Amino acid sequence: MKIHNFSAGPAILPEEVLRKASEAVKNYQDKGLSLIEVSHRGPEFVEVMERARQLVYELSGLSPNEYEVMYLQGGASMQFYMSALNLLSNKGYAAYVDTGTWASNAIKEAKRVGRVEVVGSSADKQYTYLPDIVAPADADYLHFTSNNTIYGTQYQEFPEAKCPLVCDMSSDMFSRPFDAEKFDLIYAGAQKNIGPAGTTLVIVKKSALGKTDRDIPTMLDYKVHASKESMFNTPPVFAIYVTMLTLEWLKENGGLEWIGKINQLKKDSFYQALDRNPMFKGTVDISVRSGMNATFLLEDEGLKSHFDAMLKEAGISGLKGHRSVGGYRASMYNALPLESVHVLVDVMNQFAQKFG
């Protein structure tokens, strides 16, 4: 049976990526060795790292003269601390928007480093909307989360600010065309939209570095990793290889324009069905609904076991909401085919016919 994988992360990857990754673990380029058992300084992996970095420049349109592209470890959670350590000055302050659990964790870690002003929060309504903000011009940077994986909200337009922008794009990185030059720093755990768990993409403007006047531990210093092209120490070889394959798949199929259109079709298809169907309800403000993580509830929670059984029968996997909020969450990342959304919509319609 074909499985329709709506997991929120680690999440679905393109079939051809998984096939190539599986082969590389067994025998890389027919050399009789696995990719994961050769030196990261050897020609095989150096080429992978080079290509993985290059693809980010190509997809984002950013120039290597102005931006550093790095593959680091520790997830976006490590970046919560590391971004502040590298960009928040001792005398200045940083502005943060609190739009969910991860944004809130980013604030917590930044406060360990320096002064933080929360310029907007949707905590008062369980993060079901995105707050209006007055972005300060004098802040070291404004930090926001482009897509809130747990709650299912997403910025349709990025906030305008006169200070530098820093963004956690973990769950909608490279899901649509965007103006990357607006940002001083973008970070994204790979395991949502651009690869497997185990590496985090960090893109930082060169001119933003070296301004904090702070002693930064080696492994937490962007300048160190950038100067060594993400090879200061042994990188997470497999995770970077699979990310490279995924970005290659994206580029070869048409890049951000192409995926943006498909993701819009998936989004429209799902939410139109949701709004038509009286058995279900969305959980967030319509204007900020996420195209990546669609959160919804049953009108009648008593029918949960019936709906779950129908999902299972249709081969739908990973639809459970985050453990902190419950309900359902359909994650529709880049690699999820439109067909899978159609299957989900069909099940929702059948459910309404049967129990409505």
Next chain:
Amino acid sequence: MKIHNFSAGPAILPEEVLRKASEAVKNYQDKGLSLIEVSHRGPEFVEVMERARQLVYELSGLSPNEYEVMYLQGGASMQFYMSALNLLSNKGYAAYVDTGTWASNAIKEAKRVGRVEVVGSSADKQYTYLPDIVAPADADYLHFTSNNTIYGTQYQEFPEAKCPLVCDMSSDMFSRPFDAEKFDLIYAGAQKNIGPAGTTLVIVKKSALGKTDRDIPTMLDYKVHASKESMFNTPPVFAIYVTMLTLEWLKENGGLEWIGKINQLKKDSFYQALDRNPMFKGTVDISVRSGMNATFLLEDEGLKSHFDAMLKEAGISGLKGHRSVGGYRASMYNALPLESVHVLVDVMNQFAQKFG
């Protein structure tokens, strides 16, 4: 042609581990999904993490009541800073032994945290020996590196100290039986002896934690990771799975007693051949030669291209010395079969016959 993989890390893994890992990337447990595209909170991966942690307790003989076992990210280099952050108190000091590049990097990072005393160093002779030390009783801990990957020295017996012991065991972890209870903290990047690049094993004594009186950033706090059983945030799924497979392979074949005997045979076989052969010379003190990384030089560097050609013809890979020291390095980690050492020894003998 069979390849004999002497890479220093990422390094050789058992064939059956690579076969299983390759299959898991394609289709995990015949469920129609890859292991790397399902939630880390789902039953598939939770079981992997549980087993990977359990195997460390079983192989080390340590009790879960007294020790925490964690799989973290960032490599041993991240542990250089993190270990000091968690164990070095504000008022006390830590003692370090400087036996090579990594030990020296550990010292550098610890100095950012607190007071460090270098109680022994072999820097004066290019790290070709292990210094005698007087281990202080009043230090917060004594840090040393059990095996020096670059230089090819290894502690045959661990230093005795009245203070707690902290050890970077990256390149000889689980290569021989040892008394793990002697240590407050052991850390090891997986990619040498116990798995692929992308995760670091950390074993810490529970009673050693919470003593520094320091605010520790969330992702750098052992207590956080321990309390969440290495699932505070998304772990490096693939790297942990392959480490689990490798530790399972080790345990099923006979554990540390078994591998200790095989590694001794490999070590004896190589160094006996080295000492008999006038065309080669070792680079370090005989009494501290490493069983993991055997470093050696040609007596006549002019014959290098001839020796390299013979290595290539025999299918020997990864024998190049670290870029900082040159020469040759035969890494003989757990997964390297005795047969591969015999092939290398044969090539060395043939080389001597031909050019000697």
